Structure formats: C-alpha cells, structure tokens
Amino acid sequence: MKGTKQILISGFGGQGALFAGKFLAYAGLLQGLEVSWLPSYGPEMRGGTASCSVIISDSPIGSPIITHPDVLVAMNLPSMDKFEPQVNAGGTIIYDSSLISRAPAREDVNNCAVPATKMATDAGVKTLANMLLIGRLLREVDLADDEMVNQVLSKVVSAKHADLLDLNKQAIKLGYEYKE
Amino acid sequence: MEKVLMKGNEALAEAAIMAGCRHYYGYPITPQTEVAAYMAKRMPKIGGVFLQAESEIAAINMVIGTSAAGKRTMTSSSSPGISLKSEGISYLAGCDLPALVVNVQRGGPGLGGIQPSQSDYFQATKALGHGDFRRIVLAPASVQEMASLTFLGFDLADEYRMTVMILTDGTIGQMMEPVSLDFGEPCEAVKDWATVGHKWERKPNIITSLSLQAEELERQNVERYERYKVVEENEVRYEEYRMEDAEICVVAFGVCARVARNAIEEARKMGLKVGMIRPITLWPFPKDVLKKAAEKCHTFVSVEMSMGQMVEDIELAIRCQRPVLCCSRVGGIIPSPDEVVEKLQEAAKMGGKAE
Known part of the structure; x- marks a missing residue:
C-alpha cells in the first residue's frame, strides 16, 4: 500500500467495529507500515454507537483523529447519517445494505453495498458481518492478500477463540468475492 | 524486538x-x-x-x-x-x-x-x-x-x-x-x-x-x-519539528502535538513557514530552546486542550519578546487541524506585531 489511508468503521456496540479496525491495523503493522487505531469512547451503553478510526500510512502519522475518512465502513443507519457527509470526495463508502435501507446520497464517492448481515446469517457466521465488510474493503484497499489475512487473523483472534479463525477467514472471503 | x-x-x-x-x-x-x-x-x-x-x-x-x-x-x-x-x-x-x-x-x-x-x-x-x-x-x-x-x-x-x-x-x-x-x-x-x-x-x-x-x-x-x-x-526533553526555517513556532504536547503536525503540513503547503517545539518534559519546561526560537520566529502559537494554561510558560520562556496566540478547545474536545491552520494564518498576518 502506498500513501495514507484513513478508514472509519462505525456501527452499534457489539457489531465488531473495533475488532474489524484492529484487523486492519495489524495488517498495516505486519507490513511495516505506520498505523494508529483510535476507538470512540464515551458514556456509551450496550446498543449505542461504537466507531474506530484506523490510519495506515507509509509515513509517520500525525493526528490519530479522522475528520475526513477516505473509506467509511457503515454498519448501521446512524453511522451512515453521521459520517457520509465527511467522506473525502473520491473516497469509498462500504455499507451493510441489509441493515441500512438507503443508499448513500453522495455521488462523488464510490459506493459499495454489501448485504453483510444477511450473507453472514445465511452462511452460518451471523456474528461476522463485520469481517464480511472487511473482505469487501480489501478489494478496494490493497492491504492484505490471502497469506496476509491468515497471518493477521492469527494475531487478532485470541487463542481462546481459535475455533473462530476459519469462520473469520470464510467471512472475509465471502465479502471479498461478493458481486453487486 | x-x-x-x-x-x-x-x-x-x-x-x-x-x-x-x-x-x-x-x-x-x-x-x-x-x-x-x-x-x-x-x-x-x-x-x-x-x-x-x-x-x-x-x-x-x-x-x-x-x-x-x-x-x-x-x-x-x-x-x-x-x-x-x-x-x-x-x-x-x-x-x-x-x-x-x-x-x-x-x-x-x-x-x-x-x-x-x-x-x-x-x-x-x-x-x-x-x-x-x-x-x-x-x-x-x-x-x-x-x-x-x-x-x-x-x-x-x-x-x-x-x-x-x-x-x-x-x-x-x-x-x-x-x-x-x-x-x-x-x-x-x-x-x-x-x-x-x-x-x-x-x-x-x-x-x-x-x-x-x-x-x-x-x-x-x-x-x-x-x-x-x-x-x-x-533532564529537559523536547522534539523540534520543521524548525529549521520556521517563522511561526507552534508549541504543543501530547495529542495536540499530533494534531498540530497535520496542521503544520497544511500550512506549509500554503507557504507559511511553521515549525513546532514539542515539550516532552513540561517540567522542566524547555525554556532555552524556546528563547532561542524567539530570535527567528515572530509569533508563537500554543495548541492545547486547556484555556491557555501553557501560554504563560511560553511567554515566560521567551521573556514576552513575541506575541503568543492560543488555539484551544476544552471540555473534552480536541482541536481539529483546520482550527489550528486558521490560527496559524492569523499568526502569519500578525507578522510579529503585538495583538
């Protein structure tokens, strides 16, 4: 990957936005790139919004805070409503179209609808819609090939959940290969 | 490792x-x-x-x-x-x-x-x-x-x-x-x-x-x-960033220094000669390097998440020889790079004249 990518992932608490961000951050780290990962934190409750800002760059990173993302991964409608206007022109919005009923209104960005929750449920990996969206993101951002996906997953999936490793792989693949 | x-x-x-x-x-x-x-x-x-x-x-x-x-x-x-x-x-x-x-x-x-x-x-x-x-x-x-x-x-x-x-x-x-x-x-x-x-x-x-x-x-x-x-x-510790030809000196620590770095990049694209002295030790405060910077820089800008608390230390360090502007957000808000750039433009206009 060349240059700097600012990626904002946002959804309800529990959808795995933070974990998805951690995956991307590790993918950058393992390739020797500069990375930062910043969660939103606040007096939030279960079901409230959770987002994280991931910056991956080939040069040192200044502010870890993203005001204008290059890529927005929206996992629920409030996230789409809030962050759609902030996406850089020419940027990308990847969104879970099974949970977000409207398409982005912006015409100057690249829109990728993925019915991630439905696909994940159909495939029996209901909780991994986040990784499906990451799979789709990897088609837009050249950050990790199959081999790298395996390496990163072995870092971010804890030993306690080793049984989820293959399911994560499967979810990423599903997202990567999804055709609108 | x-x-x-x-x-x-x-x-x-x-x-x-x-x-x-x-x-x-x-x-x-x-x-x-x-x-x-x-x-x-x-x-x-x-x-x-x-x-x-x-x-x-x-x-x-x-x-x-x-x-x-x-x-x-x-x-x-x-x-x-x-x-x-x-x-x-x-x-x-x-x-x-x-x-x-x-x-x-x-x-x-x-x-x-x-x-x-x-x-x-x-x-x-x-x-x-x-x-x-x-x-x-x-x-x-x-x-x-x-x-x-x-x-x-x-x-x-x-x-x-x-x-x-x-x-x-x-x-x-x-x-x-x-x-x-x-x-x-x-x-x-x-x-x-x-x-x-x-x-x-x-x-x-x-x-x-x-x-x-x-x-x-x-x-x-x-x-x-x-x-x-x-x-x-x-034990004074600090980091200088793009100070070699700077005419405006940002002083910022912690996350504000990170935000300021982005702002300095932007301001440089606009032709403003901005650098930063980032105190790593807040006490002892890097007084000498700031005093030296006052010989070349016409204005100082403190970027902080407090109501100008560090401004006094900068003024003391440079013996009030130059104006010190403050770009701050408080209450849990982090200043954005755009806000810092705006303050840097203001500093550039002042060109060293007191407020």
Whole structure:
C-alpha cells in the first residue's frame, strides 16, 4: 500500500467495529507500515454507537483523529447519517445494505453495498458481518492478500477463540468475492 | 524486538513492569482504567502486587509506604482522582521518595466529563500539593512514548528521589499504535535510605515529612531545590519539528502535538513557514530552546486542550519578546487541524506585531 489511508468503521456496540479496525491495523503493522487505531469512547451503553478510526500510512502519522475518512465502513443507519457527509470526495463508502435501507446520497464517492448481515446469517457466521465488510474493503484497499489475512487473523483472534479463525477467514472471503 | 499493537494505557503498564515496578495501587476511573485492568491481569502472574485500594487517597498512601521500603511503585488515575492524591504527593516530596504517578486527564473542573483534556497542566507543573516542591512531568505524544517515558520515569524518580508524573490524556491512553518494548535494563538506584530493617548493623533509617525545627526544614527545602536545579540542567526533553526555517513556532504536547503536525503540513503547503517545539518534559519546561526560537520566529502559537494554561510558560520562556496566540478547545474536545491552520494564518498576518 502506498500513501495514507484513513478508514472509519462505525456501527452499534457489539457489531465488531473495533475488532474489524484492529484487523486492519495489524495488517498495516505486519507490513511495516505506520498505523494508529483510535476507538470512540464515551458514556456509551450496550446498543449505542461504537466507531474506530484506523490510519495506515507509509509515513509517520500525525493526528490519530479522522475528520475526513477516505473509506467509511457503515454498519448501521446512524453511522451512515453521521459520517457520509465527511467522506473525502473520491473516497469509498462500504455499507451493510441489509441493515441500512438507503443508499448513500453522495455521488462523488464510490459506493459499495454489501448485504453483510444477511450473507453472514445465511452462511452460518451471523456474528461476522463485520469481517464480511472487511473482505469487501480489501478489494478496494490493497492491504492484505490471502497469506496476509491468515497471518493477521492469527494475531487478532485470541487463542481462546481459535475455533473462530476459519469462520473469520470464510467471512472475509465471502465479502471479498461478493458481486453487486 | 517485534513491534506489537497496544493501547497507550496498556503499553504504559507493561513498561512499568519492565522497569521493575511490582507494586501497583489504584482505583478505577475513566479513561485510565486499562492501566489498572492490565496490572490486575499481569501482577499476580509475576509475583507482583495489584491492589485496588478503597480510595485514591489510600492508593497514594500505599505508594508512600512501598517507596519507603525501597521498592519501585506507582499509581494511576484521572483528573479528579489526582486531586485526591495531591496530599500524598506532597508527602512523597517531603519524604524525598521516588514514585511514578500517572494522570490520564479528562475534562474538568469537578467531576467534569470523561473525554480527553489537558486542563491539569497548571496542577501538574505548578502546584500538585502544598509546599515547596517540584515534580518531573513527562508528556507522551504516542503509544511508544507512553511506554518509553514510563520506563525512563522510574529511573528519573530513583535518581532524583522525587515524583515523576506521566501527564497524558484519554486519546493517547485509548489509542493503539505499534510499540517496541525494548528498553534494556532499568537503572535502579541503591536505596540505602530505605526502611527495610537495620538488623542492628546500622543506624535506623527514618522517613518522615514532619520537621518541626525551622532551620532543619529550611535546610531540607534548600537541598531539594539544589537537586531540582540539576534536573533543570540535565533532564529537559523536547522534539523540534520543521524548525529549521520556521517563522511561526507552534508549541504543543501530547495529542495536540499530533494534531498540530497535520496542521503544520497544511500550512506549509500554503507557504507559511511553521515549525513546532514539542515539550516532552513540561517540567522542566524547555525554556532555552524556546528563547532561542524567539530570535527567528515572530509569533508563537500554543495548541492545547486547556484555556491557555501553557501560554504563560511560553511567554515566560521567551521573556514576552513575541506575541503568543492560543488555539484551544476544552471540555473534552480536541482541536481539529483546520482550527489550528486558521490560527496559524492569523499568526502569519500578525507578522510579529503585538495583538
């Protein structure tokens, strides 16, 4: 990957936005790139919004805070409503179209609808819609090939959940290969 | 050594363990709770002590006891909790005991909010407790520095027998970045003053901050300030960024320095010659390098998450020779690069003329 990518992932608490961000951050780290990962934190409750800002760059990173993302991964409608206007022109919005009923209104960005929750449920990996969206993101951002996906997953999936490793792989693949 | 991805608070805690700290006392408060959580997980595995005290005040007093016994020890909290600890920090100074205290700041005053802030700058650098005393105040601007400055902090605390404070904020504490935990060996001082039992082989060591003889108390204070003078001579740390041809000098620490870096890049594209001096030690403050910068820079801009608390130190350092503007957001809001750029444009227009 060349240059700097600012990626904002946002959804309800529990959808795995933070974990998805951690995956991307590790993918950058393992390739020797500069990375930062910043969660939103606040007096939030279960079901409230959770987002994280991931910056991956080939040069040192200044502010870890993203005001204008290059890529927005929206996992629920409030996230789409809030962050759609902030996406850089020419940027990308990847969104879970099974949970977000409207398409982005912006015409100057690249829109990728993925019915991630439905696909994940159909495939029996209901909780991994986040990784499906990451799979789709990897088609837009050249950050990790199959081999790298395996390496990163072995870092971010804890030993306690080793049984989820293959399911994560499967979810990423599903997202990567999804055709609108 | 392989770099790992860690939260700032966790990197800080791990570095403390690597520095030989085996006694952590704390009390939960957002946004520093990861420090305590990490210690709770790690300390029992390595024969260390994690103790959740009944209050912040109890925790700092446990630090006094452990330090008096010659062991490396620390406590951490966030703004309101640090106010509670201030009595104990003064006693640490009165006893000339080394300790590491971490403040992961949140918005104040009072209970305030839980979002990041730098509004404890005055408290940390000027008056963290009663009496004549100083603390070394280290201000990390990355997860790597959360670790490396904590490691260094324990060495400095031992060397000068004083409290070292890590002054950080919720953003640096909560964010993850790659960090290398390769520090070599800690330099733990010989603590012949520790109260560990004299076994009838030497005179008993007494550690107390009570001193009823005025002459003796004065002597102690003077001796302490001689030690502080050495700290001021030897321990000033800062980083210069694009200062080589700068006409405007940004001064910022912690996460604000990160934001300012983006703003400086933007301003440079507009043709403004901007650089930054980032204090790493807030006390001792990097006075000399700022004074020198005043020879070339016509305006200074303090970027901070407090109502201009650092402005006074910059003005003092440069002897008020140049105007000092302030770009600040408070209450838990971080200034955006755009806001900083706007202030830099204002600074450029002033061209050194007083406000």
